[in-house]
Amino acid sequence: GENVEQHPSTLSVQEGDSAVIKCTYSDSASNYFPWYKQELGKGPQLIIDIRSNVGEKKDQRIAVTLNKTAKHFSLHITETQPEDSAVYFCAATFSEKLVFGKGTKLTVNP
């Protein structure tokens, strides 16, 4: 069935370090992979996305890589800042649905 695995569930880094979150998906037909950031008491906010015809995409300090053969994709945040602290969700599309990973709570310590 449709499944997205996300690791780690919690991640603590020092300000200025890099953070990496990894996800795997089950359906080889999935072709769209967004990442959302959710701060406490708010809705998920799209931070970056990637499609299956692209291997890597970067937006300032945030990058996403996709390996379709292995069915996994990763979020990379460089030069982390305290305001990056939040829960991050990866997701993959299955037909009209968006299936989410279980989330990673990222804490950036000043």
Next chain:
Amino acid sequence: DTEVTQTPKHLVMGMTNKKSLKCEQHMGHRAMYWYKQKAKKPPELMFVYSYEKLSINESVPSRFSPECPNSSLLNLHLHALQPEDSALYLCASSPAPGTIQETQYFGPGTRLLVL
């Protein structure tokens, strides 16, 4: 502008009450979604409206009744809810479902507490 608005922000209701959640977007998006999110969990899809027609119902209990009056509005009518229905209810929209314009944008959510 990628704003999805939801009202109310917070709602407390008893198990015999009837209430409605509202969602609005003015981005011309043709798909709208309801999700339920429990604490420390990812959003779970409830309903999808595509071109104002219900296209997906994820086996949601009938005490939740969605309505899409027009392409900009989405309602979720609540009746005879249970305490376990307490959660954050999120609305999202996307330009065109099932196409390359499928990015979903979320609203801030309605925090629901059922007593």
